Every structure is written in C-alpha cells, then in structure tokens.
Amino acid sequence: MKAEIIAVGTELLLGQIVNTNAQYLSQKLASLGIDVYFQTVVGDNPGRLRQAIEIGRSRADLLVFTGGLGPTQDDLTKDVLADYLNLGLRLHEPSMAKIEQLFASRGLHMVESNRRQAMSIEGAEPLENTTGLAVGNGLTADGTLYLLLPGPPKEMKPMMDGAGENWLRSNLVDEQPLYSRILKFAGIGESNLEATLLDLIDGQVDPTLAPYAKEGEVAIRVSTKAGSEAEASVKIDAAVAMIKERAGDYLYAERDVPIEEEIIRLLRASRRKLASAESISGGLLAELITNVPGSSGEFLGGVVTYTNHMKHRLLSVPMSQLEGEGAPGAISESTAALMAERVRELAGADFGISLTGVAGPAESEGKPVGLVYFGLAERGKPTVVHTMNLSGGRTMIRIRAVKAALYRLWLSLRD
Structure with a gap:
C-alpha cells in the first residue's frame, strides 16, 4: 500500500x-x-x-x-x-x-x-x-x-x-511490516563508505541499504519486509555479514547510538577509566562523553587548556615546549603526546586523550586551518599521536576532530 x-x-x-x-x-x-x-x-x-x-x-x-x-x-x-x-x-x-x-x-x-x-x-x-x-x-x-x-x-x-x-x-490486506537495523560507522566518510559498498547498494533488492550521515559518523539502514521478526533477521543478518566483510573496521555498533555511548559501554565492560585534555575542541569531547547517562563511572574528568599558560600550569607542559625560537609549539605532535600523558597521570586514568590544533578562521603558529593532533596515552603502552588534516568551517572542524579521536579510542578499546 x-x-x-x-x-x-x-x-x-x-x-x-x-x-x-x-x-x-x-x-x-x-x-x-x-x-x-x-x-x-x-x-x-x-x-x-x-x-x-x-x-x-x-x-x-x-x-x-x-x-x-x-x-x-x-x-x-x-x-x-x-x-x-x-x-x-x-x-x-x-x-x-x-x-x-x-x-x-x-x-x-x-x-x-x-x-x-x-x-x-x-x-x-x-x-x-x-x-x-x-x-x-x-x-x-x-x-x-x-x-x-x-x-x-x-x-x-x-x-x-x-x-x-x-x-x-x-x-490492510496482506501488508508485511518493515523491519530495519541501523549500522553505525566512524572513521570513514559517507562517500568512502558508499564507494566501499557500491555494488551492494546498486544491486540491492531485498534487503535495501540506505546510507546517511551526520558530522563524524555515518549510518546505514538495512531494511526488509517480512512476516515476522525472525524471518526479517535472517535476511538482515546476511546483508550485515557482507557489509562487515568490507567495512567491519569502521562498524562500531549495530544500533542507532553515537560512538561516545559505545565507548562508555566498552570502558565499563573492561573496568577502565578515561580523562581528557582539550585545546582546539574547548571541552566538546568531554561534553559528548558526559551526555551519556552514567558516564561518571568511566569518565574521571577533563581539562580545557586553551592557552599555553594553562597547558603549562595545569598539565606541566614546559614553556620551552610551547614557546620560543625552535619550540615545537602548542600545535604539535609532541605537545599532544604530553597533554595526553599528563592528564592520564593527573587523573589516575587508564586512558588519557588530548586534542590540539587549528580550527580557524586563521592560521596559528604558522600552521594551517584544519591541522589537528590527537594524542592517546594508555596505561602500560607507548603514547600514540595521530595527525589529521580536516576541512570545513570552525565548528565542523572541531566536531570532526572529536569524532575522529573517539574513533581511535574505540579501536583501542575494541582491540
């Protein structure tokens, strides 16, 4: 009908x-x-x-x-x-x-x-x-x-x-209800995910695949009509299995939840704690995490060290690291590493996560808009820093940076 x-x-x-x-x-x-x-x-x-x-x-x-x-x-x-x-x-x-x-x-x-x-x-x-x-x-x-x-x-x-x-x-006469499952992806853009699954999307008959995106995350809705939920699950499971073969490393949930909710679930399951140190994102990562009900059990807290003075005062990042001739600067791989390590130690957490970069509208420290460094310090492991070159306006860069950082944290928790 x-x-x-x-x-x-x-x-x-x-x-x-x-x-x-x-x-x-x-x-x-x-x-x-x-x-x-x-x-x-x-x-x-x-x-x-x-x-x-x-x-x-x-x-x-x-x-x-x-x-x-x-x-x-x-x-x-x-x-x-x-x-x-x-x-x-x-x-x-x-x-x-x-x-x-x-x-x-x-x-x-x-x-x-x-x-x-x-x-x-x-x-x-x-x-x-x-x-x-x-x-x-x-x-x-x-x-x-x-x-x-x-x-x-x-x-x-x-x-x-x-x-x-x-x-x-x-x-109604012989109408079958529609059953759907939402698959959530991070660390990959909508166009790249679609290209990865293009033959499945183009050749779809039943179930149908419909991708749609929000900033930093992508979803695919897998839908079918069936006489019962059990019958629908058989068809949807087969489609999901093919999607996992292509894009399993980016699939963080088979339900419609933001990645921060899945991170809290994994932290809780492994009994580990998280702390954050943010510069470019201005507390956005902490906000997303604390939007998850009950996250206080896994998120110990965070600091917004927006200026060099606060990076030095709260996180003990040396001023010689931040300023002066030949200094790496606040927007650097080494500063991101120090921020992540220091906040982890300060909070006594299992993970320390940091973000520093340039959101715009102008360059900073001679570095281009969209350059972001994300640090991940994990207890007992070497600190890892990822470099991102993001596009978009100021708000978009901040959101994308936070979601990319959360994706890397999710990978560590999953593994």
Missing part, C-alpha cells in the same frame, strides 16, 4: 512550527508495512487543500491528514474532503457530549464553533481523541483510504497509536 501524508496548516508553511508529525507517521506507517511515497504541506486554503487531495488520490492508496480538525473557520480538512467526495457532515454525539461536559465542568460558555470539532464525515468511522476534543475520521471512498488526525502532536500520537492504528489494520 502506498501512502501520502498531507499536513494542513499555514503555520507550517510559515515555519512557525516544525512538522514533527510527518516523521512520526512515516515511521509508524512503515512499521505497518505501508510505504510513504510523498509528504505534502498545504495551507489553510480550501482550493489548495482540494488540489492536494486530488493529486494525492492519483498517486496513493492512503491519504493521512494531520491538522485542520479544530473549532475555527480555518480548520477546513473535514469540510473540504467531504465536499470533494460529495458527502455530508454529521454530528458525532459522544464527542459533542464530551465537549459540552468539559465546558460545563469549567464553568465556561461554549460558543457554537466548538461543535465543529464533533463533526464527522458521512460514512466515516469516528476515531476517539483521548487527549483532546476534535474527533478523528477513518474513511474508505472509491477505493482510497482517508485517515484524518488532529494537528497537535499530543493529540495526534495517541490517536494514531490507538484508534487510528486499529482502523488501518482492519483495512
């Missing part, structure tokens, strides 16, 4: 609110085996809404509406759809009684326009609104299914999860 989501509301077009309903509904419909091919946003205009219905009906079996069920004159969804289908509107008495009871309990006068929320399209199944007043509708007409849901997410989600889903299931 092909579906189209039609979000109704001028406030969406003006950017006054974000259409989070579409994301939720797309995921929900996929779990029911319904493919969402289009998403439309239309304002509170009867002519344009009618046009959206006509276009949607020509290319989808199911139209799911959100919004336009309220009490005001610009809440037009039921009126326009009923007119388009040459159907009337009737009062849903239980919904009307609920509205009247609410106003009476609050000692408020109910204006006539509130009756609009209790109106239902002729022949439609009324869908109970457990958190609001506007009744939803489920309707089949001329071979097309129409599902009308409220716009506010606090009303839409409970209705969709309850009466809306029940109505859809009663109208």
